[in-house]
Amino acid sequence: VKKIDVVRKILADRFQQSPVYQTAEAFAPTNIALCKYWGKRDTELNLPLTSSLSVSLAHKGALTRLTVNDLACDVISLNNQKIKLSDIFSQKLIEFLNLFRAETAPKFNINIDSNIPIAAGLASSACGFAVLVRVLDKLYDWQLSLTQQSILARLGSGSACRSLWDGFVEWEMGVASDGMDSHGQALPAKWPELSVGLHVIAATPKKLSSRLAMQQTVLTSQLYQAWPQQVKMDLANLKTAISEKDFLTLGKTAENNALAMHATMLSAWPPIQYSLPETHASMDKVWQLRREGLNVFFTQDAGPNLKLLFLAQDLKAVTEQFSNIEVVMPFDSK
């Protein structure tokens, strides 16, 4: 099964040669996985070996505007900076857009405003592809359901399928070979006190893409064999913790899940290490604070940065210790 087959199946008679509108704009939040997506059973369609669970980061994400231009090529700008079309960033984006338009169809001016660092393990590609699907849906007036949008976003980047909703989102891995049952779905729970502290240690692009790291881990890490079972338990514990607002279980499970993911990378060959010395120092600090009674946990994606997890009541204590973090409250309606 190819990406284009999935696109044809979903768009079917909604497919249109040209956009209905001249311009459209949309936003999608980035999401932080509390139980990670790590390992694919299908690299073409980004079908995962396990389910995963995330929380979307409210106003942190990407605002993207597509405008039909009359040029022979797309023009891409990110945070008001023009990006070369030869860039890997541009290539991935255009390759994705081309799934939805004929070769002769109009090209776009693509303006992306992202308030998170790109490719530093802050899920920039997650919100990037989710917002593209959203804005295409508007531009072509497809009126796709969020589930359909989620399936399309997944074709760009696996975790993007979780960025179509606010709050907690579960990505059920599904079993179908075309991935029509592999998409995000919102969990109803709200948790206004839940706080995420973005602790950026290095905002430079990572040396190894998470796509390659994942592949190398699945292929070479013996410990990865135990990962699906870990995810199964962690997902069950997280869902219970969310429904019971049991923060200690949520924090512990999310941190343990992230460390286990990095453990599978450490045991891959060649070994993969996204953490910098400062990352390890910050982990030590979190562990020390916990021993002193502060309920703060972390999660880490395929990059050196940490995302601290805590409750609003501990905001002051946490920011006193980590003065540079940016705090996001995923369920804050402001």
Next chain:
Amino acid sequence: VKKIDVVRKILADRFQQSPVYQTAEAFAPTNIALCKYWGKRDTELNLPLTSSLSVSLAHKGALTRLTVNDLACDVISLNNQKIKLSDIFSQKLIEFLNLFRAETAPKFNINIDSNIPIAAGLASSACGFAVLVRVLDKLYDWQLSLTQQSILARLGSGSACRSLWDGFVEWEMGVASDGMDSHGQALPAKWPELSVGLHVIAATPKKLSSRLAMQQTVLTSQLYQAWPQQVKMDLANLKTAISEKDFLTLGKTAENNALAMHATMLSAWPPIQYSLPETHASMDKVWQLRREGLNVFFTQDAGPNLKLLFLAQDLKAVTEQFSNIEVVMPFDSK
């Protein structure tokens, strides 16, 4: 099954109330596991969940002299410094000695000369208990086989059962509940070019004993489920590498095995991290040197220090990069 039962079984009618000699002295080398011992199926007898494989470090180890004294208690000195009997170090040592003597039997002056840092992940307890068995064997003139000595040494510390021999030693896990089939055995291969660089990053005692770390990992790490299978493959690969003098396979397997062991700790709860920021920096350096074509690998035990693995031909290149390492050639007959 208790330790004392194993001692009775092995000593049987060799058991003597008092030493045959007034003094005896012996040496045992420390050993570095290329495939780690990590996880027990019996904590009383130190019976492992997997087999393991080590190389002994020739002249690096402990020289111990026992002398019968006429006091009511043992007197312990380490590197000419008297150690308090209330010390955990003394308590473990005396507890072990008491397995071999009646309560009213003579006490000893115990002089230990160790040329490795104590409790910094350099297997000080491995050579410590191996040498104690050796010197007791002399003092009481038991004339035990090395296999019998290995079983007794294991009662003090699991990895001690590998420190009765020079060169490569395999510890076969065994299946018997009394552990009579769980002991070291020498592999015949010699590898004169093999070099170990002791890269001491911190020689301070570790915060968490490997005994507790192991237990916590077995109990809480989901990834540990895959460890026995990893060991099985690594042991087979190491034995082939040793018999074929295939250094790249030896180095890769040893490093991957050590990283996988630390990965199981990282995924335990609470997480266990023996590495210091300098440890991570040194790992990065090894990886970088390898990318530049230098065949250097590392292994790491339950401490922040690394042991570099390389061949004699690369001695100069390695010591130029790591100027503070102490180089040991396990098969050097000097």
